[in-house]
């Protein structure tokens with residue numbers, strides 16, 4: 001039997017949307033993530049949460065090998081005006097990892113997803 005995609009092993013659209021629902025609430029409340037004023041301008045507004053959850057869910061579905069459904073900007077353009085530095089990226093990386101752990105995602109799937117996140121560091125970090 002062929003190995004299931006990461007998308008399938010994460011529980012498909014329902015599993016990923018459920019995880020992003022929890023993740024985005026935690027990111028919006030995370031002081032280290034919001035220390036960047038440009039990030040806080042977005043993440044400090046509760047009304048941004050539903051649309052952001054939609055975009056991050058679709059991005060994650062595609063990144064994990066699920067169906068094509070992401071309509072947002074690429075990762076360079078999406079983070080162009082935010083001056084995200086290494087510490088800012090690490091704060092988000094740590095929150096994603098902690099959330100997947102909190103939700104009981106198995107180690108192998110968590111590691112595989114975190115490797116995907118890490119592979120975008122160079123596109124997201126645009127400040128020294």
Ligand code: HEM
Nearest residue numbers: 039042043055056059072073078084088089092117120124
């Ligand atoms: C690999 C890691 C990351 C992924 C997969 C990711 C994913 C996304 C996605 C899908 C969007 C929506 C793009 C659109 O509007 O079309 C977005 C926007 C955004 N991201 Fe990220 N992101 C990452 C890292 C970060 C980090 C490290 C920060 C902050 C420290 C951050 C802060 C933001 C903010 C504030 C926006 C909204 C920008 C705006 O519309 O004004 N992201 N991100």
